[in-house]
Amino acid sequence: MTLFRTISGLALLLLFAALAYDLKRQWKNWNAVREFLVSQMRLPLLVWQKRQALLAENILLFARRIVFLLTVLVFLLLAITGFVPLLVLGDHLTGILLVIHVTVAPLFALSLSALALLWAHRLRFLRSDGEAVRGLINNRYQEKENIIRFAWKTCFWLVSVLSLPLMLTVILGLYPLFGTEGEEVLIRLHGYSALFLMLVAIVHLYLTIAYVKQSPEQFVKE
Ligand code: HEM
Numbered sequence: 349m350t351l352f353r354t355i356s357g358l359a360l361l362l363l364f365a366a367l368a369y370d371l372k373r374q375w376k377n378w379n380a381v382r383e384f385l386v387s388q389m390r391l392p393l394l395v396w397q398k399r400q401a402l403l404a405e406n407i408l409l410f411a412r413r414i415v416f417l418l419t420v421l422v423f424l425l426l427a428i429t430g431f432v433p434l435l436v437l438g439d440h441l442t443g444i445l446l447v448i449h450v451t452v453a454p455l456f457a458l459s460l461s462a463l464a465l466l467w468a469h470r471l472r473f474l475r476s477d478g479e480a481v482r483g484l485i486n487n488r489y490q491e492k493e494n495i496i497r498f499a500w501k502t503c504f505w506l507v508s509v510l511s512l513p514l515m516l517t518v519i520l521g522l523y524p525l526f527g528t529e530g531e532e533v534l535i536r537l538h539g540y541s542a543l544f545l546m547l548v549a550i551v552h553l554y555l556t557i558a559y560v561k562q563s564p565e566q567f568v569k570e
Contacts, residue, residue, distance in 0.1 A: 419459040503552035514541040
């Protein structure tokens, strides 16, 4: 528990420090960073207020946005209920937080599946992504957009793949296949899958709001 607590705490600290550094580099001062972040928090409300116009314009686009926002919301609830007791109290998930965690979990499984279905084609890897990776490996100059697009897509697919061990570790624990020690290993694996998934999901969300949303036409070519 102490090891997992230390690793999670350090990983989250390092990630947030790196993101804060990048935000400051882009927006030059902390006031501008704060304004940008506050404007992004209003985004879900804006999508909801404009729902009629968005629906009339393109139903698939609307579904993509709503499912993305729902998945982010449900994921945040799971991450908070899962990691707060661990990081703050140094204890396993119990009581009301466990009830909230397992109640919200099926919604997460459903919304993540819908997200994968709605976004998979759009975020498929293209020849240009392969060229960006080859360029990076061969130390050739690469457009910033190409590298960010590749990282953004990679994060999306990693989230989809990492969600499998995350859910399997809980589902397998429901069957009388493992003893007490096996159950403990499964919980630990659930925790580590959740940690990796959370790190990748935060980077994906960050790339979406800090880069992709600014100029979507540069990032998504259909
Ligand atoms: C389908 C989705 C999920 C299900 C069914 C689920 C279920 C559970 C259950 C039943 C526990 C309690 C295990 C125990 O102590 O007996 C747990 C713990 C935990 N969950 Fe989840 N969870 C899901 C998704 C997530 C997500 C998305 C995160 C975070 C990103 C997360 C983070 C955690 C953490 C950190 C713990 C505590 C692990 C520990 O005590 O070592 N879970 N989860």
